Amino acid sequence: MPNPSAAILVIGDEILSGRTRDSNMHHLAQRLTDHGITLAEARVVPDDHDRIVTALNALRAAYDHVFTSGGIGPTHDDITADAIAAAFGVAITHRADAMALLQAHYDRAGLPFNEARQRMARIPDGATLIDNPISTAPGFTLGNVHVMAGVPTIFEAMLAGVLPTLTGGAPLLSQSLRVNRGEGEIASDFAALAAAFPDLSMGSYPFNTNGVYGTNLVIRGTDAARIDAAMTRLAKMFA
Amino acid sequence: MPNPSAAILVIGDEILSGRTRDSNMHHLAQRLTDHGITLAEARVVPDDHDRIVTALNALRAAYDHVFTSGGIGPTHDDITADAIAAAFGVAITHRADAMALLQAHYDRAGLPFNEARQRMARIPDGATLIDNPISTAPGFTLGNVHVMAGVPTIFEAMLAGVLPTLTGGAPLLSQSLRVNRGEGEIASDFAALAAAFPDLSMGSYPFNTNGVYGTNLVIRGTDAARIDAAMTRLAKMFA
Incomplete structure (x- = not known):
């Protein structure tokens, strides 16, 4: 039986403009190879709702797993969670468990848990949270799609939590x-x-x-x- | 009028396995931004004929320019030129001008211009050669697709030759x-x-x-x- 397949969808204007050099694709490639999952395709798209939805739906139909990177922060250009919900045709709401995690985090830091920060608790219906040991704001898994942060240290920490839950094949x-x-x-x-x-x-x-x-x-x-x-x-x- | 759009298709198992970290995407992003062409999408696919053809046809239909990186060397895993020819539905042959360039290069180096090296003169019908000032073996432009080497120094040198021939918009x-x-x-x-x-x-x-x-x-x-x-x-x- 061939190894499970995967793709990564990197989301962000900053990669395509050349401002930032992506490192998550290379990190994921190495970790998946060790885990016996074949990284079969990578795509980079801008912070554009329709482009994210189209690419996500193409990739999740074609591969066993899709990892996304970027666009899940508190600012107006962070539109990934909404695009994932739209791609799956499900609702997205401020979820109670994510709200509680973030409320506790900002209470500890003595910072207001304002509307922007609450955006990071917006999770599509039916998703499972992915732990963020660095800065609390969670990623999530919906179906075969694992939605993770773009900041490399956080992407890597989230992946370290997700990967053991996925069935790998023989390491390459x-x-x-x-x-x-x-x-x-x-x-x-x-x-x-x-x-x-x-x-x-x-x-x-x-x-x-x-x-x-x-x-x-x-x-x-x-x-x-x-x-x-x-x-x-x-x-x-x-x- | 919006700036012209472009995509890059990076071809190579070594990128997706994590052995090699791609740098051509980031370099292209910076150069296109300076030139007033919007890099709108990037994809990485393995050394697989059908996957290259499918991705290439999707990208060349969607964007003003497509740049490819990788797979134009002399070895059996270098299958890009054939895939491009197949994507365009044109023949591919050992072209006389490319043969002459390479023959002269290997004559100067005192190396045999053997069958493997002659493979690098195989160019799809209707293409224009892209100069390779580093190691002679040319890239080529066919329609709106610019086919270039994967080795970063050669990719960058080829791009430096191609970019001035493309009409850019206002630099971003x-x-x-x-x-x-x-x-x-x-x-x-x-x-x-x-x-x-x-x-x-x-x-x-x-x-x-x-x-x-x-x-x-x-x-x-x-x-x-x-x-x-x-x-x-x-x-x-x-x-």
Whole structure:
């Protein structure tokens, strides 16, 4: 049985304008690979209701899990929760458990739990809260969609809470060999090896370090013994 | 007239597995913003023919320009050029001008211009070559799609050649104000300001540096005078 599949939908004008460099996609990719879930697609869309709804509905129909990043804060440009509710066709309200969590948090901080902060307790009907150990305002899971914060430390903390609840498959393993030869020199032999191991995925990534051209050859799969067998042949090829 | 729109399609298993962190999306976002083209969407898909074709056709129908990154090298996992040809329904052949460029390059280097290297001269019918000042193997433009290398230095060099040929609009300008207050404290006033300047885009980005919580408030638009006017009001609000 193939591993479960996932996508990430990164939401935010600041990524597409180049102001901020996204790091959540890369973090999620690494964690999912370790957990045996295949990250199969990533998308970035702006803070636009219709664009979020359309992308979310496409992704949640296509993959086992969808993770979203961004747009769940207290300000006017935080529109993700409403877009998720619209995508699922459910209502969104200030939920009592989320209100209580946030009320206690701002009481402890001696800050007013004002209308803007209360926005962060707006949760679509039927969702389960995702714990936010950093700044309390929760994420949520609705169906196969996990809605998380854009701030990387909070995204990462939320993911650490969600991931153990998801059934993973076999972790995707990889081994790599660095050769000081260009891709064009090794391509033919490497293609033959890939053809001999159709159950593995093989990729080549050229580099140029201090004027030395070379290639990192990467073999990926879920069966460690098969990867070992392929690596042994690869190492002999380019010894 | 709104600025032209663009999307980027990043192609590569190595991005989705977490092995490599993409940097081309962020670089493109910054360059397009300067050039007055709006980066409206980004997608990452694996090295899979059908997935590339489907995503490419969706994006080229939706936006004025599509940039692709990755998968145009000499190895068996480099399948982008074939997928682009399939998406457009055109043939792909070893093109004479690309063959001549590469032959001369490998002759100079004293390396055989073998079958794998000749693969990099396979160009879909009707395309225009994109110059590669780093390693010669060209990218290409077909219709509104600009097909470029995944290696960041080469992607950036190709983009530097392509961008001046594209008609841009007004550069997207931005100014930002850093306030040592949480988002929940400034949200109401900031939303009112955003409502008063519907021609501008305003976003807030929380930070936590050395235990200090604060927010970067960013105002974006194409009219410098309007941004100045909004910033003046913003600065008074949080003085």
